[in-house]
Amino acid sequence: MNDSRKEEIxxxxxxxxxxSDYSNEELFDLNLHSEYDCRRYVTKIFYPGYPSLTSGQKGGLSRKTNRLWRRIYDGYFDVRTRGGRGIYLVNKGYGCDLGHLFAQDKQEAESLAKLLFGCLVDEGSYSNIRITFIRLGSLHELKAFNRKIVDNLKKEIQGAKDSIIHYQERMAQRQNRLDALNAVESSILASALTDVQPEKT
Incomplete structure (x- = not known):
């Protein structure tokens, strides 16, 4: 759905x-999947560029947001529950986004999620893999949806590498200090042994 059609609806x-009456798929395809999404979109359309809103505008924003979300919710929830041909988000439990995949329907998405992401969960814990239908669409959109996760993973990997280098440097510094202390003790001990050697007669 293009931006102009979305705004029109x-x-x-x-x-x-x-x-007009809109199909559940059309309502889902607005990509307004929460009350927060609705509020952001209403602000963008009706109050663009406002650094702050008057009390009257805030009231109007709340009323528009509530009405929009009420009229979208049932259709959105129906399609999200049934699934369809499009993009699915795959999670491990409730907190870790593993990635997105494309499937023809919800059943195929569940099978693909276990097949492709099963290696990322403990054996026998496939029930921890959860899928959420997020977009009616085509395979061509998949890469764009995964881009953010890919970028975040690359940042985390680089951060881990930087941490390794940092701790290797700390280890080297502490090893140098330890070596210096050992050298000092050895030198003092050697000096002490020299001092207590018996005189030759």
């Missing part, structure tokens, strides 16, 4: 009696 949904 949103503006229609915000009037008292919308002129």
């Amino acid at each position: 949103v503006r229609d949904l915000l009037v008292k009696r919308p002129l």
